Amino acid sequence: MKVEANKVNALVDMPKMVVSVRDNAGNDNALVVAYGGNCSYDPPMIMVGIVPSRHSYHMIKENGCFVAHLLDASQTELYECCGQKSGKDSDKLKDYNVKMTDGKKVNAGVIEACPVAIECTVVDSIKTGSHEMFIGKVEYVHADKEILGDDDKIDMAKLNLI
Numbered sequence: 018m019k020v021e022a023n024k025v026n027a028l029v030d031m032p033k034m035v036v037s038v039r040d041n042a043g044n045d046n047a048l049v050v051a052y053g054g055n056c057s058y059d060p061p062m063i064m065v066g067i068v069p070s071r072h073s074y075h076m077i078k079e080n081g082c083f084v085a086h087l088l089d090a091s092q093t094e095l096y097e098c099c100g101q102k103s104g105k106d107s108d109k110l111k112d113y114n115v116k117m118t119d120g121k122k123v124n125a126g127v128i129e130a131c132p133v134a135i136e137c138t139v140v141d142s143i144k145t146g147s148h149e150m151f152i153g154k155v156e157y158v159h160a161d162k163e164i165l166g167d168d169d170k171i172d173m174a175k176l177n178l179i
C-alpha cells in the first residue's frame with residue numbers, strides 16, 4: 018500500500034557536504050550543506066543551497082566561489098563543528114585546528130583531510146524558498162588517489178561517506 022509521505026525530506030540520500038567559503042578580507046568559513054548535488058554533466062556543475070541567515074551566505078555572495086568537500090564517516094568532529102557552530106560567533110576552523118590550503122583555481126580554502134574537494138566558481142544562483150541555490154562550475158577536483166577508478170573518476174563505492 019502507498020500513502021502520501023512528507024514532502025520535506027523526500028530525497029533522503031543526498032550526500033552531505035562541508036562547503037568552504039572565503040570573504041573579501043581573506044577570512045575562511047565552512048558549513049554543512051545537505052541541500053545540493055549535481056546539476057550539469059557537461060559542463061560539470063554542482064549546486065549548494067545556503068540559507069541567507071548563515072554567516073557563510075554573505076561570503077559566497079561576496080567572493081563568488083566555494084569548495085564542496087565530501088567527508089569520510091570518521092570525520093565527525095569536523096562535521097559537527099561546521100554544522101553546529103556559526104562563523105558569526107567564532108572562527109570555528111581555527112578553534113578545531115582544521116588544516117586548509119588555498120584552492121588551486123578559486124579563492125577559497127581546501128580542507129586537506131577530506132577525501133574529495135571540489136573547487137567551484139559561482140556562475141548563477143536561484144532563490145528557491147528557504148535556500149539560495151548557488152550553481153558552481155567545477156574548476157578542479159582534489160581526490161585521494163586510492164578512491165579513483167577508471168579514467169580517474171571517483172569510485173563512490175570506495176568512499177565511506179558520513
Ligand SMILES: Cc1cc2nc3c(=O)[nH]c(=O)nc-3n(C[C@H](O)[C@H](O)[C@H](O)COP(=O)(O)O)c2cc1C
Pocket residue numbers: 033046047048049050051052053066067068070071072073074099100101102103104105148
Ligand atoms: C545535517 C545538516 C545539514 C545542513 N544543511 C544545510 C544546508 O543545506 N544549507 C544551509 O544553509 N545550512 C545547512 N545546515 C546548517 C548549517 O551547516 C549551520 O547552520 C552552520 O552552523 C552555519 O554556519 P555559518 O553560520 O558559519 O555559515 C545543515 C546542518 C546540518 C547539521
